[in-house]
Every structure is written in structure tokens, then in C-alpha cells.
Amino acid sequence: MQAEMETAVGACKAAGAFLREGLGRAKNIQHKGEINLVTVMDRECEATIVRIIREAFPDDDILAEEGSTGRRGAPRLWVVDPLDGTTNYAHNYPVFAVSIALLVEGESVLGAVYDPMRDELFTAQKGGGARLGQAPIRVSDTPCVNTSLLGTGFPYDLRQKPRLLLEHFGRFLFKAQALRRDGSAALNLCYVAAGRFDGFWETGIYPWDLAAGALIIQEAGGRVTDYRGRPFDPFSGEILASNGLIHKEMVEILEE
Helix, strand or coil, X not given: CHHHHHHHHHHHHHHHHHHHHHCCCCCCCEEXXXXXXXXXXXXXXXXXXXXXXXXXXXXXXXXXXXXXXXXXXXXXXXXXXXXXXXXXHHCCCCCCEEEEEEEECCEEEEEEEEECCCCEEEEEECCCCEEECCEECCCCCCCCHHHCEEEECCCCCHHHCHHHHHHXXXXXXXXXXXXXXXXXXXXXXXXXXXXXXXXXEEECCCHHHHHHHHHHHHHCCCEEECCCCCECCCCCCEEEEECCCCHHHHHHHHHC
């Protein structure tokens, strides 16, 4: 997977440089939903990433957030989020990332997430461990939710179904040491992998937000499932991720 990783990293950094240079100058902001934004930067970054991948691997399929799909039934699928954290970016809040994963026969085998504002590159290959830059990373050893720092996110259809989402948030708010919600699931998952967060949960979420970060967590020694603790599927629309030690407790809190 050396060539694939080099392609993913190169595409992440090319898009990241474009985003960094354009921060504060985002124009043509549009709405895909009531609170779901898209900018010209999303589309231009996606075009750059897709071009780089197609030049290197023309026979592979691509699934990208802003519609650059090339689904022809190939066994290899690149899953791309050119700008995870569009709302942050549109408001000049410097928390966002580029996320690229490669799935083979439906299984994530490679992931790269790049934070251009901090120049932090998180990567993983299946069976090869997870890294921040060149340094290996591991999940935390926090033993219980009471002493955990947790991350979460709210879906774009929050206003249509607020009750259960707020119930989950409220339960964790009073059981964890602290919660954070900063608008980039891909980065939050990498923070679990690096031991900065102890756990993360979110529903109403898409495969391009999850595929790379979930693999990075698993390769860092963490655990990733759905809310009930069942095997993780990036197309299921929900994720529960943790250092593994607090996973059962998080499942129980969600099921209360």
C-alpha cells in the first residue's frame, strides 16, 4: 500500500494547502440543507483530490461528499471528504480537516486525515498501526467515563429530531469529566486515536466522515462499533469509538 498511501497523503496535503490559503476568503457559500453548508472550497478541493486519485488509480471507484462519484463496481473504493468542518471553515473557525480512506471489498485498509492549520497528518494502514506524522500513536488508558474527555457531534437534521440527541448529550454531560463538540468528526476520531479524547459518539453521519478516522482508531488500539456495540459499518450512519476501556460503559449510557 505504499503507492496508495503516498497518493492519499499527497491529495490530503494538496487540498489542505488550498484550504489554509483560502481561510477567511470563503465565497459562494450555499446550503445543501437548512444548516448544511457547502463552499466553493469544498468543490475545488474535491476536484483536486479526485484528479490525483484517478491519475494514480484509474480503475478504482470514488465516493466523495460533494458528488464526485465513480461507482462502477470496482473492488476498491476511495471515500473522500474534501473539507470536514465546512461550517467551521465558512465562519473562519480553524478546526477542519481533509479525510481520505481506501476500502477494499468494503473493508477500510488505509486512512489519512490532515489538519492543515496545525500541519498534523494522521495515517493508518490495516495491520500496520497508526501514526501522527512519523510517530506511532495509541489510545488513552483512561479507565472510566467519569474521568474521560469525550467528543461528539450533532447531525444536520438535528432540528427534526432533537429529543434523543439531547438526551444522549445530557447523559454524557453529567457522567463524563467533560465534553467537546467542535464540528469535525474526522479530527475528533483521530483525537481518540492519539489519546486526546477518550471516546466519541455521533449519529446521522456519513461514510466520508468516518472511514479514515475509524481505521486510525482501530490501528491505535481503540474500539469502534455502532451504538449497541455491534461491528462498525461506515455506511450505517452512526459510530461509537473509544479507547476500548470505556466502551461498554458508553454503550450502557446510550442505552439507558
